Amino acid sequence: MTLPSTTAAPADPDFLKTMGEDLRKGLLPLRVFNNQQIYDAELRRIFARSWVYIGHESELPNPGDFAMRTIGEDPFIFVRGTDGVIRVLLNACRHRGAQICRTEMGNAKGFICPFHGWSYRNTGALMGMPVKREGYKALDESKWGLFEAPRVESYCGLVFANLDAQAPSLEDSLGDYKWYLDIQFKLSDGGMEVVGEPHRWIVEANWKQGAENFCGDSSHTQMTHRSVLDAGIADRAAAGSPNKKHGFHVHDCDGYAISIRQVDEGIDKFWEYPPDVTRHFNTNRLSPAQLALARRSIVHNGTVFPNFSFLHIGLKDSVDRPAAGYLSVRAWQPRGPGRTEIWNWIMVPKEASDDYKRRAYQVGMSSFGPSGSFEQDDVAVWPGVARSAATVFAEINEVKLNYQMGLGDMSDAVPMTDWVGPGVAVLSNAGEGGLRTFHKTWYARMTGQDLAAVEKEVGHG
Ligand code: FES
Numbered sequence: 172m173t174l175p176s177t178t179a180a181p182a183d184p185d186f187l188k189t190m191g192e193d194l195r196k197g198l199l200p201l202r203v204f205n206n207q208q209i210y211d212a213e214l215r216r217i218f219a220r221s222w223v224y225i226g227h228e229s230e231l232p233n234p235g236d237f238a239m240r241t242i243g244e245d246p247f248i249f250v251r252g253t254d255g256v257i258r259v260l261l262n263a264c265r266h267r268g269a270q271i272c273r274t275e276m277g278n279a280k281g282f283i284c285p286f287h288g289w290s291y292r293n294t295g296a297l298m299g300m301p302v303k304r305e306g307y308k309a310l311d312e313s314k315w316g317l318f319e320a321p322r323v324e325s326y327c328g329l330v331f332a333n334l335d336a337q338a339p340s341l342e343d344s345l346g347d348y349k350w351y352l353d354i355q356f357k358l359s360d361g362g363m364e365v366v367g368e369p370h371r372w373i374v375e376a377n378w379k380q381g382a383e384n385f386c387g388d389s390s391h392t393q394m395t396h397r398s399v400l401d402a403g404i405a406d407r408a409a410a411g412s413p414n415k416k417h418g419f420h421v422h423d424c425d426g427y428a429i430s431i432r433q434v435d436e437g438i439d440k441f442w443e444y445p446p447d448v449t450r451h452f453n454t455n456r457l458s459p460a461q462l463a464l465a466r467r468s469i470v471h472n473g474t475v476f477p478n479f480s481f482l483h484i485g486l487k488d489s490v491d492r493p494a495a496g497y498l499s500v501r502a503w504q505p506r507g508p509g510r511t512e513i514w515n516w517i518m519v520p521k522e523a524s525d526d527y528k529r530r531a532y533q534v535g536m537s538s539f540g541p542s543g544s545f546e547q548d549d550v551a552v553w554p555g556v557a558r559s560a561a562t563v564f565a566e567i568n569e570v571k572l573n574y575q576m577g578l579g580d581m582s583d584a585v586p587m588t589d590w591v592g593p594g595v596a597v598l599s600n601a602g603e604g605g606l607r608t609f610h611k612t613w614y615a616r617m618t619g620q621d622l623a624a625v626e627k628e629v630g631h632g
Pocket residue numbers: 264265266267268269284285286287288289
């Protein structure tokens with residue numbers, strides 16, 4: 172069974188009507204970060220119509236493996252069926268709607284509803300019920316399987332689902348941004364794999380807060396994370412020092428953005444992966460330009476709209492141990508207009524040794540895990556934005572925030588004319604072009620406009 176696409180749309184708040192004009196000036200209505208009306212519309216217009224990250228194929232290596240996931244706030248079961256096919260099944264019994272699966276993850280041939288005992292195979296097909304002969308003699312069981320997300324596609328093992336059956340393909344939606352995703356996920360023949368289980372925690376902030384941050388909010392690092400820099404866990408270049416040669420942003424890349432920090436040409440860094448990991452890298456899987464960038468890289472962070480982000484970085488868990496590279500992938504799960512459940516997975520190249528995987532996991536958890544040195548800084552400041560956004564003052568004064576860093580004549584930095592990758596690249600950390608790109612894409616999806624039309628109205632930059 173497939174789900175019909177969602178079309179219901181609540182009325183728009185007034186500030187959405189002037190959003191294009193605001194974005195052109197680098198302004199953003201504060202209320203987008205905590206507004207029930209906007210949030211209800213986002214669930215329907217964005218989460219029900221976009222490619223939403225579900226999980227990585229390496230989380231379900233065997234038939235029957237499953238894990239609970241969400242699209243917006245809707246509960247789904249991410250499961251590899253006995254037939255080997257990965258599906259995203261709505262966790263709702265067809266009889267009376269009870270949740271058929273209550274375990275976070277595991278392996279099962281099927282699921283039995285705890286209410287009246289209808290049972291389903293791990294492919295979603297209805298298997299039977301306790302009073303089948305007595306009460307459902309004429310039931311056509313083939314019509315009563317679990318609902319499933321109509322579109323499930325993957326790229327580099329990253330599985331996304333879309334509740335809109337008419338949506339363009341995942342690859343078309345990722346567009347030119349695949350060039351940057353390839354650099355993170357195609358380093359070795361086996362690609363990246365998830366280590367351990369995802370960690371999850373709640374932050375009293377809007378889901379867009381983390382998503383826009385990962386588009387290139389470089390300037391917060393020196394302030395929010397100063398204590399980590401002072402402790403020497405990350406060097407200042409990796410943390411986004413204003414040194415021009417080391418940091419650049421790419422924005423307006425088919426609606427997405429990435430922030431990159433690198434060292435001088437000729438130095439191999441590969442995000443601090445040690446030689447016993449880099450020796451597994453297959454240099455033929457990337458183009459020469461992608462490979463050259465990977466070599467010099469110390470940090471990459473980006474967001475695939477709406478709520479999937481990644482951070483590729485090398486860090487220490489102690490000042491007297493060497494840094495270790497890892498890839499953190501994240502989902503900013505909406506849990507209300509002012510609440511987000513952060514999901515964080517640690518990934519490493521599949522061919523790395525078990526020892527290295529353990530080490531990368533430790534470093535990942537100690538930096539960007541729920542009590543990580545960096546993470547606890549971010550979740551201390553983000554709730555303040557949601558609190559301000561909910562104020563009556565912001566509502567009656569139509570408060571707009573400043574997203575003007577590096578916009579137009581604010582900066583002397585101009586797009587790099589010789590940039591070899593897609594998107595608009597600016598060799599400066601003093602810019603918020605990536606954040607503006609995120610909100611342009613948001614505005615396009617919320618108003619049902621083509622991204623091209625929005626870019627024309629708002630401009631590049
Ligand atoms: S609600 Fe599932 S069997 Fe009745």
